[in-house]
């Protein structure tokens with residue numbers, strides 16, 4: 347179930363490399379809020 351608009355990519359998306367938890371934030375995210383694992387940016391914003 348996808349509740350996000352795929353055409354609205356104004357925020358950064360991060361995916362946890364440990365638990366695959368996905369978080370959308372307008373800032374930077376250093377660690378997973380769920381397990382504290384490392385997050386990687388999965389969004390590719392246009393520059």
Ligand SMILES: [Zn+2]
Nearest residue numbers: 362365378381
């Ligand atoms: Zn995690």
